[in-house]
Amino acid sequence: MSVTLPIYLDYNATTPVDERVLNAMLPYFREHFGNAASTGHRFGGIAQHAVSKARSQIARLINARSEEIIFTSGATESDNISLFGVTERYATKGDHVITCVTEHKAILDSAKQLERLGKQVTYLPVDQYGRVDPEAVRRAITPRTVLISIMAANNEIGTLAALKEIGTIAREHDVLFHTDAAQFAGHLPLDVEALNLDLVSISAHKIYGPKGIGALYVRRTDRWVDVAPVIYGGGHEQGIRSGTLNVPAIVGFGVAAELCRVEQEEQATRLRKYTNRILHQLQNAVEGVELNGHPTERLPHNLNVSIKGIKNNHLLPALEDLAISAGSACNTANPNPSHVLRALGFGDERALSSLRISVGRLTTEEEVTYAIETLTKAIKASQLVTCAA
Ligand SMILES: Cc1ncc(COP(=O)(O)O)c(C=O)c1O
Known part of the structure; x- marks a missing residue:
């Protein structure tokens, strides 16, 4: 051959857009072009229905609930919202964030900016395989720590983090736990409940969906995680991410998530x-x-x-x-x-x-x-x- x-x-x-993803998207460029926020008529209603379906498909991939999925432009934006949004909302609780040296630039450069804004950031080292020691996370926590952000899988070397252990430590100390799962979600099972995750960044284009669409999981079940917006406007996505929803891309993202879950x-x-x-x-x-x-x-x-x-x-x-x-x-x-x-x-x-x-x-x-x-x-x-x- x-x-x-x-x-x-x-x-x-x-990744290339899967043929099945593309086919699902196409009608939402043409006949179903409505604005998902214009729910007063059929065009908007159809778009809104499609967005709801996609939201539940993505939620299912990570064992979340639909209302915990916030659409963004990708993992970069989800990472930014997590770092800036949490540190802003929890400023009265503290000003300290823990992350690690091998994170994607979407985290590292956001963390540098946080430092310029007067916040404290601890960059934990990794071992020779690229893993953060969960006990080092525990030792780094101070009474002023508001967020731990450790990537689920490294984009260069593929090393997986000890999410379960770090999630348990975060919970014990009542510190929010974010993971950048751009490389992980859809490729390996990710369960936000089992791992005690509070915030998760996901990207569609890493899982055979279109570029320019992603999601941020924000815990809203047993505890209500609060995040300030980075983009202000019409109050879409629970006020966390304003802007008219990209319905075709969201539909594609939903199908991509569904296919990954099954396959x-x-x-x-x-x-x-x-x-x-x-x-x-x-x-x-x-x-x-x-x-x-x-x-x-x-x-x-x-x-x-x-x-x-x-x-x-x-x-x-x-x-x-x-x-x-x-x-x-x-x-x-x-x-x-x-x-x-x-x-x-x-x-x-x-x-x-x-x-x-x-x-x-x-x-x-x-x-x-x-x-x-x-x-x-x-x-x-x-x-x-x-x-x-
Ligand atoms: C670990 C990780 N985080 C974030 C991103 C950025 O994702 P996006 O392209 O969806 O903004 C990538 C993509 O390269 C990545 O691999």
Whole structure:
């Protein structure tokens, strides 16, 4: 069987919209174009009904209730609302936030801004696999701590956080617990009740939905979590996120969440086989391939490796048939080692020789075979050049 080039192996960056998602969205661009807030007529009513359905599909994915789902433009916005909205609302209780050094920039840059606004932020370190020690979370809590924000799965190395343990500690100390689950929700089971989560950021484009739509779960059951808005206006989404709802995108997000809920387990098993196969075959074929991130507590579809003797910004141009990522914010002119790999304790050489390969729903066995062969050839050639130089 032949493969179509280039092969997409960057599902952690974004995913293609599933055909079933697109088909569900299309009528909401055309005949059902109503404003979900214009409930006085049929057009608005149909849109509102579609939004309600999507809300319950997304809630079901994470064992939440519909009224706990706030639509946003994506995980970046959900992260911003969580940090700014909670610290503003709970300012009389305290001014301290706990997060970790390997978070996505949506959290880290928001945290930096909080510091500029006079708040206190603790950035916890991670171990060599990228995990935060739950006991370090406990030790960091002070009477002024209002929020703990620890990502569910890292976008570069796929390492999963000890959410259950951290959630228990947060509850014991009556501190709100937020997780950025952009890479986790839809790929592995996420239960806000079992994990004691108070706020969760989710993004549609990481789960075969459209870009520019996401959600923030805000606990409203046994305790009422209060968040101040970041965007003000017509009071949509319980006043937390004003702005006319993007109905087609929300419909797509709902279907994407539903499909993930149903297909999650089967996909995770299939994709874990692929990432394991790529790792083991690369390790057998070339020297010095090391896994970055946790060996078992990791996203099934993510693989991050460092390869001795290569520089990823030299290797990637030779891999034009494969859409893979350096796994670090780097460009050819100015290679910057990833803050995540640095946090694992790696030096520049290992950090700058990393590749992130992420597979997904459309990845085939043949594509995996092709990718392994192509990578092996390119790495061997690159290692030869480096040795000779
Ligand atoms: C962990 C994590 N958080 C946040 C984001 C941002 O998500 P969005 O593109 O929906 O704003 C991403 C996407 O790259 C991510 O991987």
